[in-house]
Amino acid sequence: MLDAYETIELFGLTETADDLPIPCDDTLRDKIVRETFEGLFAEMQGTGLRAEIEPLAHGLASVLFRRRNALETERERAVETIQGLIRAADGSEVLEMQLEQAQAKAERLGDILDGLEVMAESAARCYEVQTGRAFLPSAGGRTSKQAKLSGAIFEARQWIEAHERDQAERNKIAGTPLAIAGARDWANHAQIWDTLDRIKARFRDSFGQELILYHKGDKKGVDAIAAAWARARGVAQVEFKPNWKAHGKGAGFKAIDQMLDTFRPLGGVAIFGANGIALNLAQKAEAKGIKAMRVEEKRQEQTPAT
Numbered sequence: 602m603l604d605a606y607e608t609i610e611l612f613g614l615t616e617t618a619d620d621l622p623i624p625c626d627d628t629l630r631d632k633i634v635r636e637t638f639e640g641l642f643a644e645m646q647g648t649g650l651r652a653e654i655e656p657l658a659h660g661l662a663s664v665l666f667r668r669r670n671a672l673e674t675e676r677e678r679a680v681e682t683i684q685g686l687i688r689a690a691d692g693s694e695v696l697e698m699q700l701e702q703a704q705a706k707a708e709r710l711g712d713i714l715d716g717l718e719v720m721a722e723s724a725a726r727c728y729e730v731q732t733g734r735a736f737l738p739s740a741g742g743r744t745s746k747q748a749k750l751s752g753a754i755f756e757a758r759q760w761i762e763a764h765e766r767d768q769a770e771r772n773k774i775a776g777t778p779l780a781i782a783g784a785r786d787w788a789n790h791a792q793i794w795d796t797l798d799r800i801k802a803r804f805r806d807s808f809g810q811e812l813i814l815y816h817k818g819d820k821k822g823v824d825a826i827a828a829a830w831a832r833a834r835g836v837a838q839v840e841f842k843p844n845w846k847a848h849g850k851g852a853g854f855k856a857i858d859q860m861l862d863t864f865r866p867l868g869g870v871a872i873f874g875a876n877g878i879a880l881n882l883a884q885k886a887e888a889k890g891i892k893a894m895r896v897e898e899k900r901q902e903q904t905p906a907t
Contacts, residue, residue: 623712623713623715623716624716626719629716629719629720629723630719630720630723633720634665634720634723634724634727635723635727637661638658638661638724638727638728638731641657641658641661642654642657642658642731654731654732655731655732655734658727658728658731658732659728659732659736661724661728662721662724662725662727662728662736665717665720665721665724666721666724666725668717668721669714669717669718669721672710672713672714672717673714675710676707676710676711676714679703679706679707679710680707681846682703682707683700683703683704683707684846684847686699686700686703687700687847688846688847688849776810776811776812776813776837777804777808777810777811777812777813777867777868777869778812778813778814778815778839778860778863778864778867778868778869779797779800779804779812779813779814779815779868779869779870779871780815780816780857780860780861780864780868780869780870780871780882780886781797781814781815781816781823781824781827781870781871781872781873782816782817782823782824782857782872782873782876782878782879782882783822783823783824783872783873783874783876783879783896784822784823784873784874784875784876784879784898785819785821785822785823785876786821786822787822787823787826787873787874787898788898789898789899789900790826790829792896792898792899793823793826793827793830793873793896794826794830796871796873796894796896797812797814797827797830797831797834797871798834800812800869800871800894801834801836804869808867810867811836811837812836813836813837813838813839814827814828814830814831814836814837814838814839815838815839815841815860815863816828816838816840816841817840817841817842817843817853817856817878818840818841818842823873823874823879841856841857841859841860842856843855843856844856853878854878854881857878857881857882857885858885860882861882861885861886861889861891864889864891868891869891869892869893869894870882870883870886870891870892870893870894871893871894871896872893872894872895872896873896873898874896874897874898875895875897883895
């Protein structure tokens with residue numbers, strides 16, 4: 602729960618701040634940020650204070666980036682609150698009201714964060730104009746995407762899934778994805794490496810693009826072997842780690858959904874073995890018209906003892 606200082610900092614001094622509109626992007630960029638920079642630094646040019654423009658301009662832009670990062674952290678906490686309420690859903694009106702309030706808070710934080718992102722990026726550009734140097738924030742990145750919210754328990758579940766897809770979308774890399782899944786006790790490393798080498802060459806020949814490896818980030822079995830192959834071959838990889846807190850036993854299947862949601866328009870699937878997650882990946886891929894390769898483990902020859 603926010604204390605008084607955090608409430609004022611986030612929403613202003615008025616009790617109705619939640620109802621006040623966020624200024625449009627043009628206002629945020631021009632009237633608020635650009636005019637602030639010009640008012641502060643234009644008259645310092647050609648004076649003995651000129652050398653102070655760079656550190657002061659960087660400091661001003663950095664304040665906005667730090668505030669943006671703090672709001673992003675607060676919004677993620679709000680998302681976790683929604684997830685907890687979904688897990689505790691018991692059909693009561695009290696919990697339903699708490700869920701609606703938590704979503705309203707997360708939505709408002711998202712709107713404020715959108716505005717701060719516009720201001721922070723505009724400040725970075727103003728810094729670059731004033732100093733001729735590239736702006737590098739001391740922490741975090743220059744951009745991020747935000748999801749949108751809806752209402753009540755079913756809609757909250759949908760929003761959480763949309764939020765996670767948004768995170769996956771943010772990690773997309775140019776190329777053709779290959780989603781893999783398989784047994785955690787797979788032992789034939791060479792077979793997976795040989796198979797992925799062939800698929801990589803086929804993607805380059807067929808699509809003119811490099812392969813991007815999609816997997817769930819398991820530290821054992823097929824995922825771990827494939828991740829080692831990707832590192833050795835210099836292949837980009839994206840982990841779609843199951844969110845066990847939000848989805849419980851179905852988290853692995855949700856991760857599969859998130860993988861396949863990013864396949865636009867090309868991509869392939871390879872499953873190694875026949876465990877439930879791997880078969881689910883193949884079935885869902887084929888239902889979307891995505892080719893799925895099924896690979897059975899070959900028994901490795903034993904070296905005779907001497």
